Amino acid sequence: MKTVYFDHVATTPVDPRVLEAMLPFFSEHYGNPSELHRLGREARAAVDAARAQVASVLGAGEKEIVFTSGGTESDTLALAGSLARYQPGHLIVSAIEHPAVMEAARALNRQGWDVDFVPVDGDGVVDLDAYEQAFRDDTRLASIMFANNVIGTVQPVAELARIAHEKGALFHTDAVQAVGSLPVDVDELGVDLLSLSGHKLYGPKGVGALYVRRGTRLQPVIDGGGQERRLRSGTENVPGIVGLGVAITLAAEQLPEVGPRLESMRDRLMDGVLERVPEVTLLGHRTQRLPGNAAFSVRYIEGESMLLQMDAQGFMVSSGSACASGSLEPSHVVLALGLGAEDAHGSIRVSLGRENTVEEVDAFLEAFPPVVDKLRQMSPLYVKG
Numbered sequence: 307m308k309t310v311y312f313d314h315v316a317t318t319p320v321d322p323r324v325l326e327a328m329l330p331f332f333s334e335h336y337g338n339p340s341e342l343h344r345l346g347r348e349a350r351a352a353v354d355a356a357r358a359q360v361a362s363v364l365g366a367g368e369k370e371i372v373f374t375s376g377g378t379e380s381d382t383l384a385l386a387g388s389l390a391r392y393q394p395g396h397l398i399v400s401a402i403e404h405p406a407v408m409e410a411a412r413a414l415n416r417q418g419w420d421v422d423f424v425p426v427d428g429d430g431v432v433d434l435d436a437y438e439q440a441f442r443d444d445t446r447l448a449s450i451m452f453a454n455n456v457i458g459t460v461q462p463v464a465e466l467a468r469i470a471h472e473k474g475a476l477f478h479t480d481a482v483q484a485v486g487s488l489p490v491d492v493d494e495l496g497v498d499l500l501s502l503s504g505h506k507l508y509g510p511k512g513v514g515a516l517y518v519r520r521g522t523r524l525q526p527v528i529d530g531g532g533q534e535r536r537l538r539s540g541t542e543n544v545p546g547i548v549g550l551g552v553a554i555t556l557a558a559e560q561l562p563e564v565g566p567r568l569e570s571m572r573d574r575l576m577d578g579v580l581e582r583v584p585e586v587t588l589l590g591h592r593t594q595r596l597p598g599n600a601a602f603s604v605r606y607i608e609g610e611s612m613l614l615q616m617d618a619q620g621f622m623v624s625s626g627s628a629c630a631s632g633s634l635e636p637s638h639v640v641l642a643l644g645l646g647a648e649d650a651h652g653s654i655r656v657s658l659g660r661e662n663t664v665e666e667v668d669a670f671l672e673a674f675p676p677v678v679d680k681l682r683q684m685s686p687l688y689v690k691g
């Protein structure tokens with residue numbers, strides 16, 4: 307059976323060119339970048355070259371890039387690191403953040419920080435009035451994600467950053483789903499801090515970066531040997547960092563071709579599902595969304611059952627209802643859109659990537675409606691109208 311991978315929001319395969327660039331740094335060029343001998347200098351040069359690649363794609367300076375172990379660490383460093391020098395005050399995040407930001411905010415809350423979770427509208431766009439009104443005199447930071455991993459909605463980041471600055475607060479965005487899929491320029495956005503992750507953009511897992519605007523004061527959350535300008539101690543993940551540099555460069559080069567192609571396949575998939583399956587709701591904004599992300603709530607049935615049935619037919623998709631693997635709690639993101647728990651349980655996410663084809667989308671559109679039909683026949687909630 308041919309299998310089709312439609313779960314690129316969860317992770318992407320490593321591009322063969324990325325893997326090829328990484329391999330020598332496991333075996334030949336294995337030096338520690340902190341050492342002064344030849345192997346050490348080679349590794350240092352490779353880390354510096356990757357830093358220049360990441361900075362160039364984001365329109366940032368090289369000194370503004372800190373390598374981390376991934377999106378989660380970047381988010382933690384952004385929130386905990388930027389607030390460490392203040393007395394506990396107030397911080398703003400959206401109601402639909404990834405757990406990496408949600409839990410970092412909750413940890414700060416346990417240390418005495420007040421946290422406001424600003425609501426979103428039915429399309430998942432942050433309510434600008436509520437956001438603006440949430441600021442207080444002691445608001446130090448607002449952290450609003452660039453693009454949502456469950457529903458795909460893209461936020462007006464430049465506007466959100468402008469408002470935060472007007473109110474005297476720093477602005478962080480979790481751009482883990484955006485970098486590689488959308489143009490991201492830190493100066494156009496005006497953000498102070500921005501998180502990204504390698505494995506969402508055809509790079510390796512376990513490596514990421516935090517953009518830190520010059521002049522933004524940050525304290526490390528991991529202390530030790532003082533690597534990464536003292537902001538992130540620990541011997542650098544040289545192969546991973548090299549991979550991230552190549553992956554982000556390739557993604558940026560291909561974006562003008564891949565972006566529109568993904569959007570057109572995504573729209574074909576969204577329109578196809580909405581036409582062919584009754585009682586389905588599109589999750590997230592119709593157009594202001596990640597180019598490869600389609601998400602739906604299918605009434606009367608469970609996301610997990612759809613996922614497993616589609617998997618049996620060779621399609622790997624995700625259910626939006628699990629906010630952490632193995633959890634059967636409805637997603638806080640889908641609930642924040644105003645859907646009831648029952649509808650939130652029936653969510654499914656199909657996320658396309660650059661190796662997918664229109665034929666695969668069409669094959670999905672053939673396979674999906676009978677699966678829904680079959681599951682509904684078995685569902686006690688379903689009464690055929």
Ligand SMILES: Cc1ncc(COP(=O)(O)O)c(C=O)c1O
Binds near residue numbers: 451
């Ligand atoms: C929006 C968002 N933020 C953060 C993360 C965490 O990134 P990582 O897996 O690199 O820790 C993810 C990954 O699912 C994500 O989608």
